[in-house]
Amino acid sequence: MSSFPVTRLRRLRRTSGIRSLVRETRLDLGDFVMPLFVGPEAFANDDLPGLARHSVESVVAEAEELVRLGVRAVILFGIPDEDKDEEGSGAYDDDGIVQRALRGLGGSDLVLLTDVCLCEYTSHGHCGVIRDGEVSNDETLELIARTAVSHVDAGAHAVCPSDMMDGRVAAIREELPDTPIVAYSAKYASAFYGPFREAAESAPAFGDRRGYQMDPANVREALRECEQDVAEGADVLMIKPALPYLDVIRAARERFDLPLAAYNVSGEYAMVKAAAAKGFLDERQAALETLTAIKRAGADLVVSYWTKELASWL
Numbered sequence: 001m002s003s004f005p006v007t008r009l010r011r012l013r014r015t016s017g018i019r020s021l022v023r024e025t026r027l028d029l030g031d032f033v034m035p036l037f038v039g040p041e042a043f044a045n046d047d048l049p050g051l052a053r054h055s056v057e058s059v060v061a062e063a064e065e066l067v068r069l070g071v072r073a074v075i076l077f078g079i080p081d082e083d084k085d086e087e088g089s090g091a092y093d094d095d096g097i098v099q100r101a102l103r104g105l106g107g108s109d110l111v112l113l114t115d116v117c118l119c120e121y122t123s124h125g126h127c128g129v130i131r132d133g134e135v136s137n138d139e140t141l142e143l144i145a146r147t148a149v150s151h152v153d154a155g156a157h158a159v160c161p162s163d164m165m166d167g168r169v170a171a172i173r174e175e176l177p178d179t180p181i182v183a184y185s186a187k188y189a190s191a192f193y194g195p196f197r198e199a200a201e202s203a204p205a206f207g208d209r210r211g212y213q214m215d216p217a218n219v220r221e222a223l224r225e226c227e228q229d230v231a232e233g234a235d236v237l238m239i240k241p242a243l244p245y246l247d248v249i250r251a252a253r254e255r256f257d258l259p260l261a262a263y264n265v266s267g268e269y270a271m272v273k274a275a276a277a278k279g280f281l282d283e284r285q286a287a288l289e290t291l292t293a294i295k296r297a298g299a300d301l302v303v304s305y306w307t308k309e310l311a312s313w314l
């Protein structure tokens with residue numbers, strides 16, 4: 001191997017044309033999924049436009065705009081406001097908020113993914129049903145599967161279970177042999193979901209999610225979660241959050257051949273937005289660098305609140 005002065009790595013950095021020729025990772029809008037929140041009423045979120053809330057009507061207009069901008073896929077979250085109960089029945093109501101939004105979006109060219117979870121619909125804000133003060137795994141499975149089926153009946157193209165119950169992929173797979181399952185395989189109990197929980201009104205009323213979401217300290221356990229999801233019939237594995245877990249994305253990429261997704265979560269988006277609003281950094285540069293890093297770590301697809309803005313940046 002030659003070394004300096006024969007080797008000069010700066011030679012390939014001299015012009016933007018040369019840098020482009022040797023660039024290893026590129027952002028392609030086709031790899032991005034835009035999250036959309038749907039509730040009974042629309043309202044703007046001036047600080048975090050990606051977390052604005054749509055109504056069933058306005059989400060159709062938003063979808064048209066996204067298609068016009070070149071966005072290919074969205075993931076829907078429902079915010080039912082009032083009708084919450086112990087069993088999260090709004091999640092699997094055939095006339096629920098996500099189901100109605102899906103029917104409204106039926107004519108669009110977007111790939112429609114849905115988040116499958118109970119936390120936005122339960123009165124206690126946990127991702128499953130409570131028995132003896134704990135989230136009951138096995139009783140929750142049936143409700144998660146029922147939610148996924150009702151999404152598909154309403155027009156979802158793929159379902160994304162985010163509840164972190166053991167066995168949820170198998171429970172969904174049994175009901176839906178032909179539907180792609182994007183499993184939130186390694187979902188950590190993270191502080192970076194804060195802005196989402198504000199927007200989706202899904203913070204737990206007591207305790208926290210550490211009894212079912214993963215301990216941020218663990219990476220081997222994330223691979224075991226992925227292994228289980230592969231065995232249960234998942235089509236895509238997802239790591240969430242993304243930026244503080246790039247090593248987990250890399251480890252999953254090296255171990256598994258399934259497409260790998262990463263969720264660039266609300267707190268990752270919000271901290272850049274907030275820093276940019278203070279003039280500490282340039283949002284566009286920071287966002288492009290963040291998204292490039294997530295792809296470089298090994299993600300094939302990325303769920304990001306920047307997807308819409310990315311469409312105009314690329």
Ligand code: PBG
Pocket residue numbers: 115117119127162163192193194195196197202209264265266267
């Ligand atoms: C539902 C769910 C959450 C997120 C996605 N699906 C919240 C949570 O687990 O508390 C977070 C997404 C984000 O922060 O952008 N379980």
